[in-house]
Amino acid sequence: MNQDYIKPDNWSIIEEGFEKERVKSSESLFSLGNGAMGQRANFEEKYTGATFQGSYIGGVYYPDKTKVGWWKNGYPEYFAKVLNAPNWIGINVLVNGETLDLNTCKNVADFRRELNMQEGWYTRSFKATLPNDTLIEVKITRFLSLDHDEAGAIKYQIKAINQDSVLAFHPYLDSGITNEDTNWDDQFWNTTGVTADGSQAFIEAHTMKTNFATCTFMESRLYHNNEVVLEKPLEALSETTAVHQYKKNIKKGDTLTLVKFGGYTVSTNHKPKELISAAKKVLQKVTEIGFESLLELQKKSWAKIWEMSDITIEGDVKAQQGIRFNIFHLNQTYLGKDSRLNIGPKGFTGEKYGGSTYWDTEAYCIPFYMATKNKKVARNLLTYRYNHLEKAIENAKKLGFVNGAALYPMVTMNGEECHNEWEITFEEIHRNGAIAFAIYNYYRFTSDYTYIPEMGLEVLIGIARFWHQRATFSTQKNKYVILGVTGPNEYENNVNNNFYTNYIAKWCINYTLQELQKVKDGYPDDYHRIIGVTKLSEKETEAWAKVAKKMYFPFDEKLGIYLQQDGFLDKELIPVKELNQKERPINQKWSWDRILRSPYIKQADTLQGFYFFEDHFTTEELEKHFDFYEPFTVHESSLSPCVHSIQAAKLNRMDQAYAFYLRTSRLDLDDYNKEVKEGLHITSMAGTWMSIVEGFGGMRILDDKLSFSPRIPKQWKSYSFKVNFRNRILKVKVTENETTFDLEGTDEMSIRVNGKRVVLTAGQKTYSLVN
Template sequence: MKEFLKHHPWQIIEEGFDPHYHTISESVFSIGNGQMGQRANFEETYTGETLRGSYVAGVYYPDKTRVGWWKNGYPEYFAKVLNAPNWIGLDLRVGKHVLDLAVCKIEDFRRVLDMQAGTLSRSFVATLADGKKLRVSAQRFCSMARGEVGAIRYAVTPLNFSDQATVSLFVDADVVNKDSNYDEKFWEEVYKEASAGCAIVTAQTKKTFFHVTTAMRYAITAGGQPVRIDRTDIVEREKFAGNEVTFNIEQDQEVVIYKYAAVLSSENHAKDKLVAASKEVLDGAVRTGYDALLEEHKAVWKHTWEVCDITIEGDVAAQQGIRFNIFQLMQTYTGKDERLNIGPKGFTGEKYGGVTYWDTEAYCLPFFLSTAEPTVARNLLIYRYKHLPKAIENARKLGFTRGAAFYPFVTMNGEECHNEWEITFEEIHRTSAMAYAMRDYIVYTGDKAYLAEYGLEVLIGIARFWAQRVNWSSEKNKFVILGVTGPNEYENNVNNNWYTNYLGAWTLRFTLEAIDYVKGAFASRFGEIAGRTQFQEAEETTRWREIAEKMYYPEDSRRGIFLQQDGFLDKEIRRVSDLRAEDRPLNQKWSWDRILRSCFIKQADVLQGIFLFEDDFDMETIRRNYDFYEPMTVHESSLSPCVHVILASKLGYKSMAYDLYLRTARLDLDDYNNDTEDGCHITSMAGTWMSVVKGFGGMRVKQDTLHFTPFIPDQWTSYSFRVEFRGRVLKVKVSRDGVETRLESGAALEIMVNGAAVSLK
């Protein structure tokens, strides 16, 4: 755990430059706008350790899988959102010396991510090798108002000298992914152009042939007037175009360099129109000017915060944490494009390839259901519907038949592209995350018609998968599911994982309910679906019902708990508190063999299931399972702490709920798991929002009614949040004095607060 960032309710602040923390800061201070994103790399030259990263939504490369032993069914590639052409480059040389914070003496370094405004700022004083001292103040943003525009304001003030300066402003597509399996570069040049004041590069990805055009223009001023340029050199080389501009700088006079960039992809423009379109976008940005661009960008963020902010009084660390999580979510995914989804690292790093996981359905969907128009959550579901043919193809590759659908663990286009066998083949619970997301969406929005329009076809495919994945155990006289990995990836290739079995049986029951509904309410549509899927209703539903009724669930009747899987109690049962500090995190300190044989849990499968289906269990059952599994859980999955917060809140374990909330809220800010340098944990950040709203706020939807059973942590004086629900906007504030609920817009509504009906108008 690292605590080098200052606590502030609206800002992330780093004071003083420590190169050992730099790659962590590059992740934490990342910015984006849903269409593109940028790690917090320095604009100028930096020869120290760095992970340079610019990213464009939807643009990926199928990097060939690299494994020691090829297995039948392995995907041939791992899809990766690419490190895209660098648009921020702005190198500065004064006399003979390049400004490089890896070699300069640095004073007064300050880096600030202003979450309210959506800007990244940096200031410092640098002393070059010849003693020349200069102050730099830089600010940049990816425009939320114009998704293809980025802008930089870079101000330089000589403090003890006057001299000649040369600034290189460029676009560089000669970039590489750190996680390239074979150190391959993924971009090829298509076009470049450079003239005084402008540079453009169009690059295409190998194999997938996405085109990205990155264009830049600039202006250099002093005292608000254009600086006299002594010399402009046009620089072009492979996949690179730019200008080197030389001018005089005077002591104590600030020179401001404005750089504007347009980043366009063939996902949104015809390839042969990209260059012309980039010039048009860039011209519009330059005409508008930096200050006006910034104001319209800030206006979008102002509206965004009005919709989704959570306020916490009395605890700055907690307030900063939740806003950081919301900020990263909202700059990663806007919901405007149903072709896009939410990568676990968003626009903050390369790990996990920027692809889609089950995190979206299990964690992100509830956040967007409550903080955005229903179309946003609907688009996340439609994304999976459009991938149904690929899910059927994925299942067929593994030997499943008759239209069984197996959704991928990792994907960009619906095709499985994960290459660790114990996850690719065995973490089968993920395919039912799609079914649960439908249920979540329908319960929250009341939009049952979704089942007829899109949902039932997906459910039939998933149900067919489960019906073929189980087998009958004569020994147990039950259906069993063998050879799986649950969400707890610290146990692989186990039999009868409780969560997997429970989720599979529930999916079959939910599909049967969906069939009955669509048949009754949309008979003609049901006929279309049955015909297209070649659905044998009597035969298939009989089998599904039998499996759901006769599924085996491992449990220990003496303790009154559900078991993670068969044989779990054969392990030596220990507590996390027994571990030495130097053993943590286990995945970086222990051998895999040792982890697999231990009782320690990355995230508790049983508790994940109880969280999703809490109404199926009485309070004492929940308590017994929580009390047994929580002490063994190391929370080395970013998805784990929030589930424990919600259950601990339900059980009245207030202190534990608060401690775990801080862990999920500040997971990246304090680098709990020593992995923030790879990028922030974007999808788990939605779990932080759930920790407050579903945990502390106790929000649930039961029988079409919103319920709240809130409590307030001892460290807080109050907290408040807003939720959108079926055309209404509600604000809930919890303080020492009680609970205040207000209907901010929409028709009158009755809600339940601590078991009592409250009418809102």
């Protein structure tokens, strides 16, 4: 049974009623972020119930020493941990001497949370009867500024309902925090300074080992019935906390409000000795703007984001809420401003997966950012990988590869591999292919070729060298094989000749050879520079080509399908539908031994290859492989439903495509995997966007032009989306009866619709197609 407490709404995530067992899940769902920092939706006031405290700063991490029972050569020395950063949102509240704590209140009524995705703010309200029988009404509004991304703001209002009261606000900073996720319970932070200056306070702290220096700061103002209270707060400082104490007698019916600004300045953006002065400048800016005006700026900034990235769905509120939730969190996590940052699978919502970069970015996220932003954002994501090329070469060298072969990490913060499961670290090498595919995909979509001679070709050469060395010549098969791998289906480890891995390896080599020739012909200066740096020879490229030409792919003639890997048909092929539902999900109910011997597929594997390289296969081949593999797929990866939704739509199986879409779009809202309390599935949210644009909209790039094959689920009256294709904005709207295309700007644009060439003229009559 999936959770169903989130109220359906087009633009907001809404929870009504206070249930203690839902607190951790809601802390994830209502998380805030602005691309530079983020935080779970923890209560500002004291809460003694079960909670998962989390505030995070982009790019700040700790190298937690790997914890394994048996060390293997080549093992990563550490598993990166995204760090719970010093807390700036805290505001303890005392009412007639009693601490406000929803866990101990006699009664909590009218509890409501709302995450307004359209405008980028979060609010929480309730009435609470404290143990001393004082009744108060509380409303809190919070947001993290997009315009001033080192700062956030909180407005905390309390109304005395049943009696005159003495209210006290204790806004605080706290660096004495711990991580939910830690290997050895190490101390991650060292606090070096706690200071207060009037209504401002600062905590200086740095991370152990990595030495990221931070200043956590706050400034508060008190208002009585909207009139500012000019009293200076009392200070209470300790080794790890800075507390300001405000106290006020108020009449029954009066309101006392604390406005608190806070945030972080970090040594990645400022000199370590100037963090406090930088924080004071931030505070000066945001306090001069004021809470309400800063909130208005927030609304305008989000309106600008939604103008390009929104997808509208008419006739299905849950589907509409789902896609906007996904788009909202993608934009909260990454806005493309800083090429040093990337998109962690949990973003700023939790600590699982180390908050690090996975192949998810290249395989799932880049298409979203290319189509809804300008090309610079996607280019920054590719620049991130180029900047880590030397580390990728180091990673391969640790595993015995030579001559500049590059193995990009499965999990990374700084380019080093830091995943601590051997079957992932050593075997899930297909991630290398996703990096190369993203380079190809970027040029295909943006037509910006400059990345390849400037940076990308060196990345491709390192990857091609890896595949050449990783392949083994089998005299028995007279083919090159790739042994001992884990494909995208992580429910199979240490297999031979995983189809997807072998296929993308062959493609990577051929693509690199193609781009070498293009750069040689068109960018001779870059070509000679790259050859000089890489020491690449014709003899070496001939050896690559031989591997690609003679790559082995397991194939069953009787079924007419490529096998996921050697021996797949030796398994007991019982489809998922025949499994006892009480044994699902199998990753929580079965032993690993049983999973490995089963035919069950965690996520698209062979079909991932058919997704990336759809134009290499016929629709009939896709159908045959989809019909064989999908019945064995348990979709216990967040990355699985979107690929299957896109392919089901391609096959015009709209009921199935819609079911997969709903699962990917509401994966967290409905908690399909029973783990939302650990954080959200940020990278798979880009797959939700693809499910609509590439799935239902049928968007492809064919013969260097946008192509559409629009379809619509029967549950919807219409849907619409925009794409930025080579600096031309195209709006597509699909209804039950027709599809319309509107082009912004001044240039013409040629597209294909259901195989037919259509020329669009900007600002003129909409092109309509009868469905």
